[in-house]
Amino acid sequence: MRLEPAVEVAGLVKRYGEKTAVDGLDLTIARGTVTAVLGPNGAGKTTTVEICEGYRRADAGTVRVLGLDPVADGAALRPRIGVMLQAGGVYPGARAVEMLRHTAKLYADPLDVDALVERLGLGSCGRTAYRRLSGGQQQRLALAMAVVGRPELVFLDEPTAGLDPQARRATWELVRELRADGVTVVVTTHHMDEAEELADAVAIVDHGKVVATGTPEELCRAEAGVRFGAPGGLDLAGLRAVLPAGAVAVEHAPGSYRVDAPVDPKLLAAVTAWCAEAGVMPEGLAVGRRSLEDVFLELTGRELRS
Amino acid sequence: MTDFSPRPGAAPVGRMLLAQTALETRMLLRNGEQLLLTVIIPTVLLVLFSSVDIVAADGPGKRVDFLAPGLLALAVMSTAFTGQAIATGFERRYGVLKRLGATPLPRWALLTAKTGCVLVTEVLQVALLTVIALALGWSPQGDPLAVAGLLVLGTAAFSGLGLLMAGTLKAEATLAGANLVFVLLLLVGGVVVPLSRFPEAVRPVLELLPISALSDGLRSVLQYGAGVPWSDLGVLALWSVLGLAAAARFFRWE
Numbered sequence: 001m002r003l004e005p006a007v008e009v010a011g012l013v014k015r016y017g018e019k020t021a022v023d024g025l026d027l028t029i030a031r032g033t034v035t036a037v038l039g040p041n042g043a044g045k046t047t048t049v050e051i052c053e054g055y056r057r058a059d060a061g062t063v064r065v066l067g068l069d070p071v072a073d074g075a076a077l078r079p080r081i082g083v084m085l086q087a088g089g090v091y092p093g094a095r096a097v098e099m100l101r102h103t104a105k106l107y108a109d110p111l112d113v114d115a116l117v118e119r120l121g122l123g124s125c126g127r128t129a130y131r132r133l134s135g136g137q138q139q140r141l142a143l144a145m146a147v148v149g150r151p152e153l154v155f156l157d158e159p160t161a162g163l164d165p166q167a168r169r170a171t172w173e174l175v176r177e178l179r180a181d182g183v184t185v186v187v188t189t190h191h192m193d194e195a196e197e198l199a200d201a202v203a204i205v206d207h208g209k210v211v212a213t214g215t216p217e218e219l220c221r222a223e224a225g226v227r228f229g230a231p232g233g234l235d236l237a238g239l240r241a242v243l244p245a246g247a248v249a250v251e252h253a254p255g256s257y258r259v260d261a262p263v264d265p266k267l268l269a270a271v272t273a274w275c276a277e278a279g280v281m282p283e284g285l286a287v288g289r290r291s292l293e294d295v296f297l298e299l300t301g302r303e304l305r306s
Numbered sequence: 307m308t309d310f311s312p313r314p315g316a317a318p319v320g321r322m323l324l325a326q327t328a329l330e331t332r333m334l335l336r337n338g339e340q341l342l343l344t345v346i347i348p349t350v351l352l353v354l355f356s357s358v359d360i361v362a363a364d365g366p367g368k369r370v371d372f373l374a375p376g377l378l379a380l381a382v383m384s385t386a387f388t389g390q391a392i393a394t395g396f397e398r399r400y401g402v403l404k405r406l407g408a409t410p411l412p413r414w415a416l417l418t419a420k421t422g423c424v425l426v427t428e429v430l431q432v433a434l435l436t437v438i439a440l441a442l443g444w445s446p447q448g449d450p451l452a453v454a455g456l457l458v459l460g461t462a463a464f465s466g467l468g469l470l471m472a473g474t475l476k477a478e479a480t481l482a483g484a485n486l487v488f489v490l491l492l493l494v495g496g497v498v499v500p501l502s503r504f505p506e507a508v509r510p511v512l513e514l515l516p517i518s519a520l521s522d523g524l525r526s527v528l529q530y531g532a533g534v535p536w537s538d539l540g541v542l543a544l545w546s547v548l549g550l551a552a553a554a555r556f557f558r559w560e
Contacts (some may be wrong), residue, residue, distance in 0.1 A: 053408055055560075079316040079410040089405030091333050092396060098329075103323040104392040106409045108315030115308050131400075149409070152312040 004067045006031045006153050006184040007052055011061035014047050014208075021047040023208030024061070029201070034175060034185045036195035038296070039205035046086065048205070049155050052186075053083050079107065082151035084142045086158050096125035096133065096141045100148060107149035119174070120144050135162045143171060143299040153184045153292055160194060192292040204294065206300045220290045226259040227294060228282035239274045243267070245276060253301045263287045294295050316410030326411060326419035331426050331502040335395060343488070344431060352435060355498055356442045364500035365529050367445065371551045374439040374446070375524035376497040382457055383517055386424050386464035388488040394420070394472035395480030396452045403559045417469075418508040423438060432457070447531030453524060456535070459542040460520040466549020467516070473557030491517040495526075 002273055007029035014022040022044040029035045037045050050056050054070035054077060068077045090099050097117055104110035114222055117123050120140045125133055133141070139162065146154055156175070160168040175198055178185050189195055195202050196216050204212045204219075212219060232254040239249050239259075247261030261267055268287065275282045286294075316322070334340050355361050363372035397403050406416055413493040436444075471480050493499060495517030501509055514516050523538030 055404070055407070061488050074409075075412065078408060080312075080314040081408070083405070083408035085401055085405055087544050088401030090400065091329070091402050092400050093333050094329075098332075102325055102329050103409065106322050106411050108317055109313040111308060111310070119308055145405070147310060150310070150313040152314055177307065178310050181312075183310055183312055 003031050004064070005029055006066060007186065008064040009052070009061065011047065012048065012051065012058050012061050012063060014044075014051060014056065015059050015230075021208055022051075022058075025205070025208060025210055027210055029184065029186060029211075031184050031247060032179065032182055033200040034179050034187065034198050035201045035203065036056075036199035037186065037188045037203050037205055038190065038192070038195045038292070039188075040190055040300075043205045044208040045205055046157055047208075049157055049186065049188055053081065053155055054078070071296075079149065080152050082146035082149060082154040084154070084156045084159055086147040086161070087138075089142055089145070090130040090138070093129050094132040095127055095129065096122045096137065099130065100141065100144050103145045106150045106184065109150055110148050111150060111258075113148065118167070136164065136167050139163055140167070140171075143174065147174075147178065154186070155176060156185065156187045158188055160191065168194070168214070192296070196292055201295035204299060211299045212295065216292060219295045220292060225261060226258050226263060226268060226285070226287050227290070228271075228285040229255055230257060230275070230280045230282055231255060234278065234280065238278065239271070242270045242274055244270075253297050256297055257282075258298070264298060269274055309471065319412070319415060322326050322411050323415050323419055323422070327422035327426070330419050330423035334389065334423060334427060337393070340389050340393065344381065344389050344427060345434065348377045348381045348384065348431065348435060349438060351380070352438055352530060353442070356439075358385045359500050362500070362503065364502060365525070367529060368443055370439055370442040370444045371529050372500070372525070373498065374435065374444045375528045376521045377435055377439075378432060378457070378528075379460065379495075379517060379521035379524055379557060380492060381435060381499045382428060382460045382520060383464050383491060384488065385427045386461045387432065387468040388484045389427070389468075389525075390424055390465060391468035391472045391484040392481050394469060395475065395477040395484075398472060398559065399477035401560070405558055416491065420469075421461075421465065424465060428461065442461060448527035449533070452527045452534045455539065456520060456523045456527070456542070459539055459546060460516065463516045463520075463542045463545035463549055466546055466551075469553040470549055471551060471556060473559075491515060496521040516542060519545075 005028050009027040012022050012025040012126060025048055026046065037048065037248055039045050042086065047056065051058055052065050052070055057071055061286045065077060066080055073096065100117065100122065102111050104113050120141060120143065122144060125137050130138065133269070139159065143156070143159060143231065146156065160171050175185055175187065187194070187198060187205065199216060202214065202216055202219055203210050232251065236249045236251070236252065244250060244261060247259060249257065249259045252258050259271055334432065352373055355373050363369040365372055473484065494512055495515050497517065501512055501518060504512060510560060519538040519541035522537040526532040526535045
């Protein structure tokens with residue numbers, strides 16, 4: 001028997017009044033993978049995830065999660081998914097362990113709460129009320145609550161926002177363990193490094209649409225060319241004059257330049273010689289493999305975090 | 307290392323209900339402001355007004371015979387309306403209701419747990435007020451079943467109004483509004499000031515308030531030993547239907 005994908009979204013549209021938050025989004029997430037939904041704030045990531053979680057109804061398009069309709073089949077779906085919201089979700093006066101223990105009681109066969117508390121360092125929260133916990137403690141509690149019910153599919157909305165580097169690594173480690181044990185994980189993030197570190201598949205979302213999907217390797221695969229950063233608005237006519245025939249030089253986003261041509265030492269020399277002549281320092285000069293950041297910039301013409 | 311292999315499933319609904327009711331009750335009893343509202347204010351008013359001649363009591367018996375039914379009504383209002391509205395308003399603001407909505411706990415079970423929490427708290431309040439009132443020389447009359455019926459319908463009426471407020475307004479607005487309504491109804495709803503003290507013109511309006519129906523009904527049974535106060539029960543039933551229907555219609559979970 002072939003298992004249907006964990007998540008199947010086709011032609012999803014969601015409007016809030018005049019504003020179109022999701023605009024014909026297609027996304028398929030395979031079982032047992034970690035998928036990063038990457039995009040700037042306001043791209044429609046959270047709206048898409050919350051529709052998958054059954055919080056909102058789509059205005060158009062189809063959504064199947066574990067083969068079910070998130071709204072109509074919500075009661076059957078909810079025990080099978082784990083949800084980490086971007087913020088909140090806990091009684092302001094509750095203690096971390098108390099809330100986690102309570103959440104565990106809502107599931108048939110939950111994880112061992114004490115082990116999870118230990119694993120995520122929640123013991124240090126002690127008797128402190130949720131509203132007085134640090135942001136990092138609140139995030140870790142939300143993560144624990146998302147996994148305690150032994151779900152098949154976990155949605156983590158910006159799971160490492162505001163965490164220090166050590167806590168981020170701990171979260172990533174937990175996500176890898178989830179995958180190793182067969183749990184499908186969907187992570188929304190606007191951190192490139194998070195997607196690069198974690199994801200088997202990346203879906204880049206911008207203006208409510210998926211603009212690219214693939215493994216990080218596929219997305220970053222070397223495209224012949226040279227990239228560098230320099231002050232915006234340079235006149236590239238002089239550069240084009242010294243490039244071999246067929247090469248293209250463009251400023252694909254303000255201050256980000258790309259020369260598309262087979263890379264060899266001569267090409268590099270031509271580019272840098274032109275820079276020297278123009279008195280321009282080519283910041284972050286790179287050849288070969290792009291970073292996800294480059295991919296994103298080239299696809300959307302925007303910095304991810306702006 | 308933790309084994310995360312999926313083993314999904316909802317807990318039996320009875321277990322969820324029990325756990326949710328216990329948690330809600332713990333949250334309520336841990337909250338200082340809530341305790342002030344639900345325990346301390348009714349108790350202080352009972353003791354103060356029974357022992358000092360500030361308000362003019364009405365009807366037969368001692369002052370406490372007039373006051374105890376009114377303060378039982380106040381206790382119901384403080385828990386089912388004010389306390390529940392404020393707590394639920396902040397749970398909505400903190401995303402608690404939203405997050406619980408993604409667990410196997412059904413919405414009806416969450417609301418049932420809230421009702422359970424209100425009833426548990428009311429039992430504690432009624433027990434406390436009864437003990438204090440008896441110590442002050444209270445001699446209650448009438449049929450305990452009629453009293454129970456009034457308390458239950460009163461709870462339903464105030465719960466509907468409290469949830470309506472919590473589910474439609476901002477948490478801060480609910481906090482301010484629920485407290486304001488509490489004080490207003492305490493003053494004009496026959497809790498400690500008999501309705502007979504108000505001008506004839508406004509009395510018919512005041513009598514339609516849920517707090518007036520509850521305090522009047524409790525008083526007619528407990529102070530006068532009357533039978534089942536059908537008209538008061540009718541007023542409360544009407545408020546229950548209106549409040550709960552409106553809450554069901556307009557409640558927003560986020």
